[in-house]
Amino acid sequence: MTMPREQRRVFGEVADAYDDVRPGYRAEILDLITTYAGRMPRTVVESGAGTGKGTVLLRSLGVPLTCVEPDPEMAALLTRRFDGDDRVSVVVSRFEDWNPPPGGVDLLASAQAWHWVDHTRRTRLAAEALVPGGVLAVFGHDFGFADAGLRAAMHAVYLQHAPEIADRPGRPVHTLHPGAFDPEELRGSSWFTDVEEQQVETVVSYDTARYLTLLSTFSPHRMLPEQQRSRLHRALADLVDARGGVVEQKLTTGLWLARRLS
Numbered sequence: 097m098t099m100p101r102e103q104r105r106v107f108g109e110v111a112d113a114y115d116d117v118r119p120g121y122r123a124e125i126l127d128l129i130t131t132y133a134g135r136m137p138r139t140v141v142e143s144g145a146g147t148g149k150g151t152v153l154l155r156s157l158g159v160p161l162t163c164v165e166p167d168p169e170m171a172a173l174l175t176r177r178f179d180g181d182d183r184v185s186v187v188v189s190r191f192e193d194w195n196p197p198p199g200g201v202d203l204l205a206s207a208q209a210w211h212w213v214d215h216t217r218r219t220r221l222a223a224e225a226l227v228p229g230g231v232l233a234v235f236g237h238d239f240g241f242a243d244a245g246l247r248a249a250m251h252a253v254y255l256q257h258a259p260e261i262a263d264r265p266g267r268p269v270h271t272l273h274p275g276a277f278d279p280e281e282l283r284g285s286s287w288f289t290d291v292e293e294q295q296v297e298t299v300v301s302y303d304t305a306r307y308l309t310l311l312s313t314f315s316p317h318r319m320l321p322e323q324q325r326s327r328l329h330r331a332l333a334d335l336v337d338a339r340g341g342v343v344e345q346k347l348t349t350g351l352w353l354a355r356r357l358s
């Protein structure tokens with residue numbers, strides 16, 4: 097019996113491409129986390145580490161870092177990346193199934209991956225993973241466009257070829273851009289306090305071919321039937337080529353911070 101393909105499991109299908117084209121995270125994100133924490137964390141766990149784009153940043157803290165990543169292909173690349181680094185350990189597991197160390201860790205971070213953890217349990221699981229006073233840091237990119245004209249033209253292409261994944265006015269930003277997160281979930285919980293939100297903006301240029309590769313790493317694109325995805329990508333490539341062959345991707349990196357109540 098073949099199992100249905102799950103959207104949260106599609107990243108490993110393109111692990112190398114993901115690692116090649118997905119943007120990493122600016123050092124400011126780590127500065128904001130450590131400033132918020134007020135002291136250097138002694139232990140860190142990262143949920144949904146993927147190929148290590150956020151891990152690289154967290155590793156620079158120089159303290160033991162456990163990466164929890166369920167996809168075997170993503171985890172294999174991550175393991176190769178930190179081969180020989182005895183501060184980094186990789187656990188192939190969903191965050192929901194991972195057992196935190198007794199007493200908890202000082203910092204739980206998740207880059208572009210917290211939305212894949214069961215929404216009904218993740219706040220409690222985060223609290224259980226942290227020491228009292230420990231910090232939860234959720235961050236991720238919202239992929240926008242520097243050129244509003246290109247954005248509008250692209251939107252028309254999506255409406256024609258894949259309306260089911262086109263932006264829709266009124267849809268909450270955290271469902272549209274899974275890197276985003278609704279902090280009300282933490283504010284409304286009895287486990288966390290001092291909830292804060294920060295943003296960092298960056299512009300990254302992609303030529304047409306790399307832009308298509310980038311799109312092929314987004315799970316809504318991966319879930320489209322192959323023929324439909326090819327038609328959509330061809331039409332987007334034609335559009336980008338007609339406008340000079342470059343997409344200036346405006347990344348708004350959101351960072352949400354919260355402290356576990358003592």
Ligand SMILES: C[S@@+](CC[C@H](N)C(=O)[O-])C[C@H]1O[C@@H](n2cnc3c(N)ncnc32)[C@H](O)[C@@H]1O
Binds near residue numbers: 107206209
């Ligand atoms: C968009 S990728 C982000 C990877 C990396 N953190 C980054 O910033 O590039 C999302 C990752 O979350 C992982 N993931 C999916 N379900 C998960 C779960 N239940 N617990 C932890 N990670 C999960 C996926 O396998 C994937 O590697």
